[in-house]
Amino acid sequence: MSEQTGTEKVEVQDNITTTTTVTDSITTTTSTTTTTIEETKTKETEIEHTGINPELTLINNPIIMNKLAGYQFFEKILKSPKKIVAPMVDHTYLAFRMLCRKYGSDMVYTPMMHSKNFATQKVYRKDNFSTCPEDRPLVVQFCGNEPEWVVKAAKYVENDCDAIDLNLGCPQQIARRGNYGSFLLDKPHIILPIVRALHQNIKVPIFCKIRLLPNLDDTIKLAKDLQDAGCQLLTVHGRTKEQKGQFAGVANWDAIARIKKELTIPVIANGSVLEYEDIDRCLNQTGADGVMSADGILANPAMFSGLNVDTIQVARDYLELCHKYPTQLGIARSHLFKMLKSKLDLQADLRDQLHQCATYPELSEIVEQLDHRIKTNAPQVKVLSNKEKRELKAKQEQEQKDQNTTTTTDNTNNNNKRDNNNEDETDQSDKKKVKTNNDKNNNEYVILTKDGASEPVPMQN
Numbered sequence: 001m002s003e004q005t006g007t008e009k010v011e012v013q014d015n016i017t018t019t020t021t022v023t024d025s026i027t028t029t030t031s032t033t034t035t036t037i038e039e040t041k042t043k044e045t046e047i048e049h050t051g052i053n054p055e056l057t058l059i060n061n062p063i064i065m066n067k068l069a070g071y072q073f074f075e076k077i078l079k080s081p082k083k084i085v086a087p088m089v090d091h092t093y094l095a096f097r098m099l100c101r102k103y104g105s106d107m108v109y110t111p112m113m114h115s116k117n118f119a120t121q122k123v124y125r126k127d128n129f130s131t132c133p134e135d136r137p138l139v140v141q142f143c144g145n146e147p148e149w150v151v152k153a154a155k156y157v158e159n160d161c162d163a164i165d166l167n168l169g170c171p172q173q174i175a176r177r178g179n180y181g182s183f184l185l186d187k188p189h190i191i192l193p194i195v196r197a198l199h200q201n202i203k204v205p206i207f208c209k210i211r212l213l214p215n216l217d218d219t220i221k222l223a224k225d226l227q228d229a230g231c232q233l234l235t236v237h238g239r240t241k242e243q244k245g246q247f248a249g250v251a252n253w254d255a256i257a258r259i260k261k262e263l264t265i266p267v268i269a270n271g272s273v274l275e276y277e278d279i280d281r282c283l284n285q286t287g288a289d290g291v292m293s294a295d296g297i298l299a300n301p302a303m304f305s306g307l308n309v310d311t312i313q314v315a316r317d318y319l320e321l322c323h324k325y326p327t328q329l330g331i332a333r334s335h336l337f338k339m340l341k342s343k344l345d346l347q348a349d350l351r352d353q354l355h356q357c358a359t360y361p362e363l364s365e366i367v368e369q370l371d372h373r374i375k376t377n378a379p380q381v382k383v384l385s386n387k388e389k390r391e392l393k394a395k396q397e398q399e400q401k402d403q404n405t406t407t408t409t410d411n412t413n414n415n416n417k418r419d420n421n422n423e424d425e426t427d428q429s430d431k432k433k434v435k436t437n438n439d440k441n442n443n444e445y446v447i448l449t450k451d452g453a454s455e456p457v458p459m460q461n
């Protein structure tokens with residue numbers, strides 16, 4: 001039996017009712033069948049929530065038929081990427097992606113974008129997504145909890161990327177409030193229909209990025225369910241959603257290894273890949289097809305190249321790319337803080353000046369000053385905490401008092417002074433001298449030098 005109702009086509013065959021709805025070129029198919037009460041209840045919840053039936057058989061779908069499956073896609077289209085740059089909100093925009101590609105990254109993700117905002121707001125799309133022909137292979141990541149919005153968002157970019165990734169790992173409060181990211185990991189009735197709808201409607205393959213659930217067997221079940229729903233590559237971040245911030249700890253590569261063994265699609269291992277040597281360690285321990293790095297790549301965007309490239313040079317390259325691929329200044333500044341962190345920690349006044357930069361030339365100027373100080377072996381500059389300021393003040397007052405006392409004693413006992421002089425001088429030359437300077441924010445800095453090597457750090461006011 002077949003019945004056409006507007007854009008809806010209903011077919012009933014062998015106790016299975018199939019309803020196909022076409023809206024704005026998004027096709028969702030639902031079907032119901034005779035089954036146990038328990039199964040029906042679960043299915044009803046899912047259908048109620050999403051309009052899509054989990055038992056959907058996706059035969060004869062031209063979109064799916066035209067996609068290469070699993071490893072075929074991974075090898076032929078993506079060229080078996082091993083070194084992958086993680087999706088990073090506020091960071092993996094076009095200029096940074098191109099920088100990573102220059103330095104050995106095989107595949108790069110966009111930052112997570114909110115599917116409903118992307119689907120409905122032109123400004124959001126313009127602010128958050130841009131690409132160029134060289135920006136490939138590229139994976140665009142969305143978060144969301146409704147198939148309709150995720151599919152609509154993905155439609156906008158399906159011609160400009162190699163795959164769409166569903167974020168199932170974001171552990172932040174904003175994700176809890178919005179009910180997306182890692183807060184969906186234990187809600188398969190929400191996420192599986194999204195993956196099915198994407199697989200069914202989007203030209204490019206669908207990937208997922210998950211965190212670990214508290215129980216590994218549950219994580220394995222989820223991973224298999226995602227695979228069955230049409231997910232063609234799974235990234236596993238080897239931490240639970242509770243392991244974040246100061247509680248992040250080391251990623252669990254053994255758990256990733258267990259998950260990898262159970263799946264037939266490519267698996268990417270994520271977490272604790274901080275330097276070049278970690279790549280092979282992680283691949284060997286997990287058996288994964290590739291590794292994904294976030295923090296390591298932010299600190300050293302050339303990490304995947306295995307070359308010892310000075311981060312000053314990387315920063316210069318990045319600023320050049322920001323001219324070619326316009327980037328919000330705040331984003332560029334944030335990258336500079338991260339890639340130059342270890343150097344800026346030793347030049348606190350420059351670090352504070354970087355905070356104040358309001359133009360690209362000012363950013364470049366800080367990079368050049370930093371380079372100059374390193375090359376000239378300039379003394380370290382440290383910002384004083386309030387406690388250190390008090391201690392410094394007390395020390396200076398004490399020194400002043402001592403000096404006054406010495407002067408008085410000098411006047412009355414010249415012979416004694418001469419006897420002790422050598423010893424005092426030896427002591428002084430080994431001590432670190434402390435000088436202070438202020439910037440326009442009234443931050444007080446100390447310049448830590450050895451006697452004779454001191455050179456006041458010029459402040460830019």
Ligand SMILES: Cc1cc2nc3c(=O)[nH]c(=O)nc-3n(C[C@H](O)[C@H](O)[C@H](O)COP(=O)(O)O)c2cc1C
Nearest residue numbers: 086087088089111112167237271272273293294295
């Ligand atoms: C600044 C920053 C932004 C991030 N944004 C995202 C994001 O948009 N989507 C996502 O799936 N994960 C995001 N993450 C998590 C990383 O992709 C990655 O899973 C996590 O940092 C663990 O990898 P790591 O140990 O190499 O840092 C972000 C991480 C950082 C540090």
